[in-house]
Amino acid sequence: MGIHQSELDKRMEHFRSGCIKAGLKLTQQRLEIFKALAARDDHPDAEALFSSLRSHMPTLSLDTVYRTLWLLNDLGLINTLGPRRESIRFDANLRQHHHFVCLRCGLTRDFESDLLNELPIPEDAHAMGKVLASQVELRGICDSCSQIEAL
Amino acid sequence: MGIHQSELDKRMEHFRSGCIKAGLKLTQQRLEIFKALAARDDHPDAEALFSSLRSHMPTLSLDTVYRTLWLLNDLGLINTLGPRRESIRFDANLRQHHHFVCLRCGLTRDFESDLLNELPIPEDAHAMGKVLASQVELRGICDSCSQIEAL
């Protein structure tokens, strides 16, 4: 799905060295799961990866897909999209605004910025569809988590 | 949690007129659920709202909180944060990039932009914590959904 072989090779190499550096075993499952994910750019969920892998690996378990993905996420070898949330969160603020998300505790705070409200939309994005809204998501460590880490 | 009375009044008024316009009954539950959400700015989930309301409304059910929040979301009276996702999605693309999310089908596509990679961070956001990364999320309707709607 739109990933060039050279890019895929690069991702696989980065994955291998990352695993070795972390002292992780290079199991068949980890290699296949990462490769399946790295080969596509449509952000599949665990179930979708699992289905696509079952034909090659009939004994693969869904649990292994989840464990592997979270493990790689913790190592920084992949990312989850948007803020990690245990459940969907809601927001009553209808004004255009932006988010600061704490990577540790999940705290999500709004902020406003006239400048960020008027971002230039790249041609690439227009090619994907009709853009109706834009917002900026900042990720970082909130003050309260910073204090805890400083202990 | 940081919402001024005047802002809360404004939100409540918008909510009331929105319900009436949509022909919805102004039940005690809807008023309380919306008010509880509108009064805070920390993006609670349904469970958190439910707990905070139970003391006033011992017979309130969690299901009603969910139904009400999704209903208000559909009416545009509140928003969910980030892309609606049935399950958490993963991403192997480690380069800085941005997202286009289709509001209809949930399709999420990456795009890159040097310009958007270097956004000015407002002072307000710095005050919330240490900013480590930024990304732009565009919401809209993808080409394929636009075609379906045009039928």
Add this chain to the structure above:
DNA sequence: TCCTATTTAAGAATTATTCTTATACAGGAA
């Protein structure tokens, strides 16, 4: 090749969310 800590498969368990159904109530009509 052998050994052992790590990893996996399988399925049970858990948690968030939605569905089902009988009851309650908002708001219009009398």
Add this chain to the structure above:
DNA sequence: TTCCTGTATAAGAATAATTCTTAAATAGGA
């Protein structure tokens, strides 16, 4: 105001995503 009726709710069962438990398998070093 009181009655009526469609809409909304409570309660708990059902479902779906994710995680846990445990016994078996295996990567990689000795």
